[in-house]
Amino acid sequence: MSKHRHRAERSPSDIEYHLAVPASSPKTFRLGPTTIDLDRREVIHPDRTLSLTALETRLLAHLAERSGVVVSRDELLREVWGYASGVRTRAPHHAVTRIRKKVETDPTQPMHLISVYGEGYRLDAVDGVEAQSDLSGMSPPDSAPGRLRDRPTTFVGRRDALARIDAWLESNERVLTVVGPAGAGKTRLCCRYASQRPDAFPGGSWIVELDGITEPEQVAIAIAGAMGIQTAGKDHRNRLGAVLHARGKALLVLDDLQVDGDFLAEWLEAAPQLRWMITARRRMVLPSQQVLFLRTMDQTDALELLQTRARLA
Numbered sequence: 001m002s003k004h005r006h007r008a009e010r011s012p013s014d015i016e017y018h019l020a021v022p023a024s025s026p027k028t029f030r031l032g033p034t035t036i037d038l039d040r041r042e043v044i045h046p047d048r049t050l051s052l053t054a055l056e057t058r059l060l061a062h063l064a065e066r067s068g069v070v071v072s073r074d075e076l077l078r079e080v081w082g083y084a085s086g087v088r089t090r091a092p093h094h095a096v097t098r099i100r101k102k103v104e105t106d107p108t109q110p111m112h113l114i115s116v117y118g119e120g121y122r123l124d125a126v127d128g129v130e131a132q133s134d135l136s137g138m139s140p141p142d143s144a145p146g147r148l149r150d151r152p153t154t155f156v157g158r159r160d161a162l163a164r165i166d167a168w169l170e171s172n173e174r175v176l177t178v179v180g181p182a183g184a185g186k187t188r189l190c191c192r193y194a195s196q197r198p199d200a201f202p203g204g205s206w207i208v209e210l211d212g213i214t215e216p217e218q219v220a221i222a223i224a225g226a227m228g229i230q231t232a233g234k235d236h237r238n239r240l241g242a243v244l245h246a247r248g249k250a251l252l253v254l255d256d257l258q259v260d261g262d263f264l265a266e267w268l269e270a271a272p273q274l275r276w277m278i279t280a281r282r283r284m285v286l287p288s289q290q291v292l293f294l295r296t297m298d299q300t301d302a303l304e305l306l307q308t309r310a311r312l313a
Helices: 003-008 054-065 073-081 091-103 159-170 186-196 216-226 236-246 265-270 299-312
Strands: 028-031 034-037 042-044 049-051 113-116 120-123 175-179 205-209 251-255 275-280 290-293
Touching: 054 073, 054 091, 054 120, 054 205, 073 091, 073 120, 073 216, 091 113, 159 175, 159 186, 159 290, 175 186, 186 205, 186 251, 186 275, 205 216, 216 236, 216 251, 236 265
Parallel strands: 175 275, 175 290, 205 251, 251 275
Antiparallel strands: 028 034, 034 042, 042 049, 113 120
16 A cells, blocks of 8 residues: 555545534634634725635634634544544645735734644634534535635636636536636636526535645545535445435536546536536546636736726725
8 A cells, every 4th residue: 555545544434524614613703903704704804805715714713613722733634624533634734824814914923823833723812702503414505615606806807718618518518627827717717607607507506625635535525515514424425426416407616626537427427417617737637528728817807907906995
């Protein structure tokens, strides 16, 4: 058995999903002058408001519930990501780095989201705790953690890319991979398209954040978490397939996929009406796909974006 295989291996019976925000977690709280609104997934600074992803929201909720206490990486991977004990990944480090850029005045010298060497992370100075409603089993469609919403930022250009997605939707191909460098706007493009075409996905649209995930089994766990599914046991993949099938014409966006292979094949068969958008930095090796190569924004669109944001500032 290879070293890489050993790092991610765990018993299927140990896999559980605990990815809904706990009932006892804060709904809103303050970190100094900044307000964190978990319900709206917003970080509200005195001069600006930033959005949180579903994963960032769950991580902040878990740490806020334990304000002032060091939470181990293993606990975070188990309770926030849904991994079994012993999985080794840098996913918490990457997520904490992103959150610091949103909540800290100086992310290089954090005052609230603290790393404790060799132990884990601690969230300090949490004020204004308010309970959040419980989510259990299958969350209602509008409250599932990964329910896709258009992001509250300006969108300009990309007409050719949007037209290509329209053509893909009319085709028989069910997987579209959007390939491009970091910062090209791949995720933003997918969110924009889905939010503008709710009629195409009456079963709902979800985004699944895969940053740091390198094993097919972890992808399954992330999908279940994004859709609000809490399940366990040896047949968890079959049950996930049944849920995907029940959604009918729906969309899953796998954001930042890094896993090659035929792991999608079973879900393509189980849920024949489900569409998949994948964002990646390279062309993935998958059973079947259309590929849309997305370059960074051209000069004309970039200038329009800057001008639009300047007017809104």
